[in-house]
Amino acid sequence: MHFTPSVSLAFTGPTAGQHLADGVLEREFLLGDTPGTLWTPPTAAPAAPAPLILMAHNNGLPRREPRLVARARYTAARGYAVATIDAPGCGDRPRTRAAEQARAELRRAMRAGEPTDELFEALVGPLVEAAAPQWRTTLDALLTLPEIADGPVGYSGWAALGIRLAATDPRIAAAGLFAGGYVPRAQREQARQVTVPLLFLLQWDDEGNPRRRALDLFDAFAATEKTLHANLGGHTGTPAFELEDSSRFYDRHLR
Amino acid sequence: MHFTPSVSLAFTGPTAGQHLADGVLEREFLLGDTPGTLWTPPTAAPAAPAPLILMAHNNGLPRREPRLVARARYTAARGYAVATIDAPGCGDRPRTRAAEQARAELRRAMRAGEPTDELFEALVGPLVEAAAPQWRTTLDALLTLPEIADGPVGYSGWAALGIRLAATDPRIAAAGLFAGGYVPRAQREQARQVTVPLLFLLQWDDEGNPRRRALDLFDAFAATEKTLHANLGGHTGTPAFELEDSSRFYDRHLR
Numbered sequence: 001m002h003f004t005p006s007v008s009l010a011f012t013g014p015t016a017g018q019h020l021a022d023g024v025l026e027r028e029f030l031l032g033d034t035p036g037t038l039w040t041p042p043t044a045a046p047a048a049p050a051p052l053i054l055m056a057h058n059n060g061l062p063r064r065e066p067r068l069v070a071r072a073r074y075t076a077a078r079g080y081a082v083a084t085i086d087a088p089g090c091g092d093r094p095r096t097r098a099a100e101q102a103r104a105e106l107r108r109a110m111r112a113g114e115p116t117d118e119l120f121e122a123l124v125g126p127l128v129e130a131a132a133p134q135w136r137t138t139l140d141a142l143l144t145l146p147e148i149a150d151g152p153v154g155y156s157g158w159a160a161l162g163i164r165l166a167a168t169d170p171r172i173a174a175a176g177l178f179a180g181g182y183v184p185r186a187q188r189e190q191a192r193q194v195t196v197p198l199l200f201l202l203q204w205d206d207e208g209n210p211r212r213r214a215l216d217l218f219d220a221f222a223a224t225e226k227t228l229h230a231n232l233g234g235h236t237g238t239p240a241f242e243l244e245d246s247s248r249f250y251d252r253h254l255r
Numbered sequence: 256m257h258f259t260p261s262v263s264l265a266f267t268g269p270t271a272g273q274h275l276a277d278g279v280l281e282r283e284f285l286l287g288d289t290p291g292t293l294w295t296p297p298t299a300a301p302a303a304p305a306p307l308i309l310m311a312h313n314n315g316l317p318r319r320e321p322r323l324v325a326r327a328r329y330t331a332a333r334g335y336a337v338a339t340i341d342a343p344g345c346g347d348r349p350r351t352r353a354a355e356q357a358r359a360e361l362r363r364a365m366r367a368g369e370p371t372d373e374l375f376e377a378l379v380g381p382l383v384e385a386a387a388p389q390w391r392t393t394l395d396a397l398l399t400l401p402e403i404a405d406g407p408v409g410y411s412g413w414a415a416l417g418i419r420l421a422a423t424d425p426r427i428a429a430a431g432l433f434a435g436g437y438v439p440r441a442q443r444e445q446a447r448q449v450t451v452p453l454l455f456l457l458q459w460d461d462e463g464n465p466r467r468r469a470l471d472l473f474d475a476f477a478a479t480e481k482t483l484h485a486n487l488g489g490h491t492g493t494p495a496f497e498l499e500d501s502s503r504f505y506d507r508h509l510r
Contacts, residue, residue, distance in 0.1 A: 231481070
């Protein structure tokens with residue numbers, strides 16, 4: 001069923017959007033104050049609507065971050081509508097005073113080699129809380145578009161936000177989570193309520209992400225189908241073939 | 256280059272072998288006392304030789320074990336020559352007195368809930384030592400067949416034997432290992448010499464296989480490209496999609 005969106009989505013930029021080399025259509029949109037990007041496959045049309053994947057970048061990095069854009073385009077070329085937003089406090093949007101303070105404290109603590117858990121908690125916890133409702137509003141609006149399938153929705157990326165959404169929004173039917181950022185205590189608890197199929201990506205040597213904690217999180221999910229893919233290397237070293245694996249994971253659950 | 260085989264391979268059973276529904280050709284062979292099976296894809300011919308994958312079943316289970324046969328046929332249908340043998344002491348071949356004793360002791364200890372590590376060591380250690388030379392002899396012979404590509408060779412299955420072969424035979428270029436059986440101390444050490452790309456499959460809830468030990472083994476491999484796939488469920492619960500993932504892993508490294 002369609003939810004009635006509380007705010008309507010307006011495409012900005014060139015009316016028809018921009019067709020990329022692979023035929024993918026890239027369009028900017030605004031939803032109230034929230035800027036977003038929607039990529040749709042060459043084939044998406046009211047007659048052949050594409051399943052939607054919400055794609056978020058760890059800890060609120062900008063939606064224009066090149067690695068996210070590359071993943072989005074690849075995924076759209078494989079037949080998905082992919083959407084991302086800069087939620088409140090994310091990307092280039094104004095930061096709260098508390099977030100600015102937490103970021104400054106974090107930088108200081110990291111330089112000094114001090115514990116950072118509480119500082120991450122103070123930064124990322126509120127970021128997830130502020131972002132989640134905006135992602136749901138975006139989802140409401142996107143599902144009214146005729147070129148997007150009104151069926152199961154996928155999620156990809158930022159683990160903490162994905163847990164929050166998958167645990168609370170029944171429209172999310174499969175989630176690919178990247179175990180590479182701080183997951184607030186609330187979401188570590190909420191993991192026990194996540195029952196949709198999961199693909200959990202771990203970089204084995206991610207210095208900022210204790211391996212033990214990521215394995216405990218994988219263990220905590222209530223999903224009866226969950227798969228962990230761990231690869232050698234640091235935070236940004238995920239091998240290219242994982243993109244293809246992720247796409248096949250969504251093929252199994254969204255089509 | 257071709258190695259000169261010390262024992263020559265003789266096909267047994269129907270001269271032309273048996274063509275299966277998917278076009279795969281299944282042939283039984285003997286190499287000295289060692290019985291084996293070779294599956295080749297519909298396309299394999301001297302003009303289009305197929306890359307070889309050696310497929311072994313955990314702890315020397317019979318080569319006719321249905322799960323191994325299913326994996327072999329699937330893999331052959333994807334363009335690989337797949338071979339397996341019943342190495343000395345494996346399958347239905349005569350067991351040593353020591354192995355019989357170790358098996359009986361193991362059953363007793365498991366029923367009594369006693370520690371089993373030393374008993375597994377006494378059973379599996381010698382099994383790997385006896386099997387490895389026979390697999391290498393088989394490899395020598397298979398690589399002389401015109402329908403098998405004289406190039407990089409893959410390995411699939413029994414982790415302990417795979418470690419032993421990958422650490423000592425430069426022809427093995429990629430290994431898919433199943434973390435579901437006892438790995439003797441010698442092979443846990445040898446893991447540090449394994450440098451070929453690895454796909455390591457772990458069943459997250461495999462009762463007979465402590466998770467911590469499997470993760471430590473994954474950590475120990477010296478390979479610069481190694482991927483862990485962990486799935487929910489017990490020893491025999493590996494999801495079907497892992498077969499497809501494995502096939503793509505070999506595609507990346509053997510073609």
